[in-house]
Amino acid sequence: MSTPVFVAGVGVISAIGNNTAECLYALENELAGIGDISYLDTIYRSRIPVAEVKLSNEELAARACLPSSLSRTALLSLLAAREALHDAAIEDLPKLRTGFVSANTVGGMDKSESFFAEFLSGKDKGRLRDIVHHECGSVTELVADELGVRDYITTISTACSSSANAIFFGARLIKQDIVDVVVAGGADALTKFTLNGFNTLMILDHQYCKPFDENRKGLNLGEGAAYVVLVSERVAASLKIPPYCKLSGYYNANDAYHQTASSPGGTGSLLAMQGALERSGIQASDIDYINLHGTGTQNNDQSEGTAIMKLFGPPYPKMSSTKSFTGHALGASGGLEAVFSALAIKHGIIYPNLRLETPMKDLPFIPEIKFSKGVVVKNVLSNSFGFGGNCTSLILSKN
Amino acid sequence: MKMYIRATGIISPQRTFGHPAFLAETVEYKEDRLYCAEPDYKEIIDVKWMRRMSRIIKMGVAAALECLQEAKLEMPDAIITGTAYGCMEDTGIFLNKMVENKEEMLTPTAFIQSTHNTVGAQIALILSCNKYNNTFVHRGFSFESALMDAILLLKENEANNILVGSADEITDFSHAILSRFGLYKKHLSSNLDLYKDNSKGTIAGEGASFFVLSNQPSGTDYAILEATTTFYKPENAVAIKKQVHSFLASQSLNLEEIDLLINGRNGDIDDDKIYEELNSIMFSDTTQISYKHLCGEYPTSSSFALWVAVNIVKRGALPLAAGNVTGLKKKIKRILIYNHYQTAYHSLFLIAAC
């Protein structure tokens, strides 16, 4: 691993907080953001719990200084990206080559699905402004323009591993000297499309999810946005505040087993974690904390657990799924969890895996059930495994 | 490090699948929408896979498999796809049912097939390929980003042979919606007259193109991809001119060393202004051809242009379909592709003979 890449800033908005400080508070006080649907107009209100960002589109737009008619995904994305850049506090940013690598799974679908409902009654029906940001890339374009970033912009969409892939793609752009700074991560807003889609797969828990519990029943959908500001060594040296950590490892592998299910042996997961470790140059035993993909589905947790069992021996690292707090924010989840991982290193904290009652009997380890601080956290492994077999693992390490 | 385009596989509105004689004839369209000339998929894709594939996935998978076959590559070291619109047919089907049935009795197939990474994922599934797999979905840079990712992997020594490509489709729904934005010609007699018609609007296109990009010569490669770059929302033609010069200079080249320019004119009087301006300030002496009359306008059309370029360079000459082009050198050894999508997304590719 030649040129190191550092995390200089973070920004996040999720069901547990509208910014990093609020999210940290919720994590420390074990306050999950899951509850009844309040913003989405769906028959599933009061029937399926979700993890919504606790702001309406009008409130998000007011904070973002953008029209409230824009896609919620764009509003979330801009707020988190702005916070990250502000947090990084890079002097002379306009003089540096800056990139924006974002990710999402359904773009501006929250608006398109309203457009579509009207469009179906007549080809000339529906307001064009509701469909103009339908594309995944359009949401990114909107936010890039607001941030004033132009040197390199792109969007990645690989289901639940999207923003993890975005983060390490951004890192590679820096390593190859294409840009000096990259804002990388992702966003996704709750939509009827995804809510119904996941419901047809019967993998939604109708109660609050219990990742890595023997009796887990599925996931809770979430929403949010999270970005890290990655910088080159040269830029890191110029920062007033030392970076959070460095991105020391990353790997992308494909499970190639089934369109949606993960292989029982966790092939893709294992390859991703192994690859990330190899690249980072550290041993499995050096990992202090694993931020699990841990969706709470029977399939994922069994598959991911099996892969961890194969790769790590006792004593197993501490681990937890923060989806027990934020729900599964799809395209934003990798970003959310990368931010939480960076915060874990900076603050020496470990997050709990909420609502774990009965550990999975086939696994020789149990996730953390309490928040802890004053812990030495040097290396964190963050997993993101998605539909289409897309598996990505990131390793963040103390500088 | 040299980058070789070892193989191609393409489904487009022209007869391009199955490696027929390169653009020996042109398929004419008399409406504002071009349709891919699709093969009998049963001949390339196992029936058991096809039942979970909508049209765009079949197009992408077939193009990818044909490409791998030509490269004699059983297992690529990475699979990277670019798609701006994703899997629209299934998105539309699921949305339709969701609205019609008021969110009841929905089935999962259309939903799982609608995710943007499905083309890349299906290819991996068919090949049992556990390697690097990524999907880019950034408008007019979707293919370019995929290519950039492939190039980075080669430079990082993470891969030797990469399957990289793009796929975008038009559906009845999407065409109706995009038409409302005024993107397409109101009256056009033929796609072959696209550049003669000085009016607003272009024609809608679609296609799936895949390439095997290698860091080793095979002896039968199409061409060398010398360099590629993108730039976003340049201020004016002068800024574009600077980008082009800087791009060529990075390869120690000047414009005179370009034998042919393939431009992304799309027949829209406003979009094409940029090409007119560039002609007067820089490309006045450069021999040029256009390609969008063949494949239509869509966010990943530059992959079609790349396919055209590598074929021309392999043969050293233009296809019959290019018609009479004056000012050509005896043998075409180096091609520059310059395209922009909706004036925001600009890309350059430099292709050279092996």
Place this chain on the structure above:
Amino acid sequence: MDKLIADLKAQIIAQLNLQDVKPEDIGNDQPLFVEGLGLDSIDALELIVLLQQHYKIKLSNAEDGPKVFQSVRTMAEYITEHQAQAV
């Protein structure tokens, strides 16, 4: 029962997009999953919707799926048993 079985075969082929499979290719007792017709978990979800759509029967527990969908005959038996109680 015979008509139900015949109808089911046609419905399964349509719902699961089983191109190249004709109703007569599906044995009444032939396993539908893993071996036999080789259906998978997504198909099981599709069949759950098929039951609802055509027979107004709701299989709310996906875990009952393997038993109910073992073969066309077990599906037909389940439908006959539950149709009387259907909502």
